[in-house]
Amino acid sequence: MTVKLALSARNRLRISTLATALAVASCMIMATSPAVAQSVGKKPPVLVAQSQPQPAAQQGQTFEEEIIPQRYANNPDVNVFIDDMVARYDFDPATLHALFASASYSATAVKLVTPSASPTVKNWRVYQSRFLDPVRINAGVRFWRANQATLQRAYEEFGVPPEVIVGILGVETIYGRFMGNFRVLDALTTLSFDYPATANRGDRQATFRKNLEDYLVWTRDSQIDPTTVLGSYTGAIGIPQFLPSSIVKYAVSYDGNKQIDLRTNQADAIGSVANYLRQNGWESGRPVVWKIGSDAGSLGVAQAAADGQPEPRWPLSQLLRAGLLLNQPDVDVAAEAGTPVTVVDLPSPGRGTEFVLGLKNFYVLTRYNRSFFYALAVYQLGQRVKEQMQASDAANAISNGASSSGGASQ
Numbered sequence: 001m002t003v004k005l006a007l008s009a010r011n012r013l014r015i016s017t018l019a020t021a022l023a024v025a026s027c028m029i030m031a032t033s034p035a036v037a038q039s040v041g042k043k044p045p046v047l048v049a050q051s052q053p054q055p056a057a058q059q060g061q062t063f064e065e066e067i068i069p070q071r072y073a074n075n076p077d078v079n080v081f082i083d084d085m086v087a088r089y090d091f092d093p094a095t096l097h098a099l100f101a102s103a104s105y106s107a108t109a110v111k112l113v114t115p116s117a118s119p120t121v122k123n124w125r126v127y128q129s130r131f132l133d134p135v136r137i138n139a140g141v142r143f144w145r146a147n148q149a150t151l152q153r154a155y156e157e158f159g160v161p162p163e164v165i166v167g168i169l170g171v172e173t174i175y176g177r178f179m180g181n182f183r184v185l186d187a188l189t190t191l192s193f194d195y196p197a198t199a200n201r202g203d204r205q206a207t208f209r210k211n212l213e214d215y216l217v218w219t220r221d222s223q224i225d226p227t228t229v230l231g232s233y234t235g236a237i238g239i240p241q242f243l244p245s246s247i248v249k250y251a252v253s254y255d256g257n258k259q260i261d262l263r264t265n266q267a268d269a270i271g272s273v274a275n276y277l278r279q280n281g282w283e284s285g286r287p288v289v290w291k292i293g294s295d296a297g298s299l300g301v302a303q304a305a306a307d308g309q310p311e312p313r314w315p316l317s318q319l320l321r322a323g324l325l326l327n328q329p330d331v332d333v334a335a336e337a338g339t340p341v342t343v344v345d346l347p348s349p350g351r352g353t354e355f356v357l358g359l360k361n362f363y364v365l366t367r368y369n370r371s372f373f374y375a376l377a378v379y380q381l382g383q384r385v386k387e388q389m390q391a392s393d394a395a396n397a398i399s400n401g402a403s404s405s406g407g408a409s410q
Contacts, residue, residue: 068105108182131381158271176263184229288379289356307343314342346376
């Protein structure tokens with residue numbers, strides 16, 4: 001969404017100059033950074049981690065699923081897949097043929113992954129209000145208090161603060177309240193072999209086939225009946241909504257029983273999310289976002305530099321020299337001059353686009369879900385839960401102190 005700002009001629013000239021400066025800076029950064037230079041012109045890596053990006057279904061919403069039974073019995077493409085699974089993982093072919101004969105085509109899953117003919121206009125304020133609501137905040141406080149020792153242990157081991165884990169689990173499933181009612185076998189089979197005709201159909205089918213492969217291996221090795229697991233319409237499972245490939249790669253048993261259970265075990269969900277974030281580059285003790293000034297100059301600089309890329313690539317000093325002001329008094333600007341950031345744009349129809357600067361940890365949150373809205377909602381929900389806990393603890397301390405004083409004076 002393009003927002004027209006009422007700027008002076010001087011500011012318009014500065015922004016025009018900034019666009020050129022940023023382009024030059026980008027070339028300089030790419031020339032001096034092998035990692036960035038190598039990524040130019042290449043497609044982003046296929047993420048096997050989460051079901052995102054996908055259209056966000058309102059939490060708690062249920063679907064009357066439309067299915068077609070036995071669509072995959074004696075299906076040529078499925079038969080090739082079965083032969084591959086037998087060759088690589090020593091599956092029994094008769095068992096897999098029987099399993100896929102029991103799988104159903106999910107017309108509902110196909111509908112939900114099919115892009116709308118008239119895409120919804122992005123609206124940050126509406127999205128934010130959906131996830132920063134009292135239900136999630138209050139549930140987050142209860143979850144945090146019930147799992148305080150586990151969250152602290154994960155923080156010490158993986159470096160991921162409790163509020164970040166609480167934010168993710170709150171946004172994903174409201175701490176296990178809504179984990180999806182689709183048979184994972186049906187969803188993954190449907191999207192592996194009957195993904196709708198979209199521009200990225202080939203890549204998406206490859207991703208879902210990899211997840212179907214990992215799902216079959218995981219359920220076999222864990223002695224789980226693959227026809228019984230329920231999840232999202234993209235096959236995401238459990239409290240943290242991990243796709244099977246993420247379960248295989250990142251899930252951990254965090255309660256000491258050596259059995260990974262993301263569907264009912266809160267400790268395993270906490271440890272697995274923390275491990276996922278750390279393995280994707282989480283930086284312990286570092287911030288997630290920085291606020292910027294609300295003046296016209298800062299907004300103009302942010303608008304010019306907002307390119308939708310989640311990986312931080314603008315040095316902070318470059319944006320500051322162009323006229324952007326930070327609204328973070330605690331930041332040592334000199335020490336952070338070379339810190340790369342991304343400009344996160346947050347459009348809402350009918351009001352000016354909001355902006356924040358995302359750091360490396362913001363980028364890591366977008367590995368869980370590529371959406372800027374998602375990553376910031378996770379961060380803000382965790383902060384709101386933390387603030388409510390602190391306020392409640394302070395009120396209780398005052399109350400207990402008053403009670404103690406009252407008792408002493410009698």
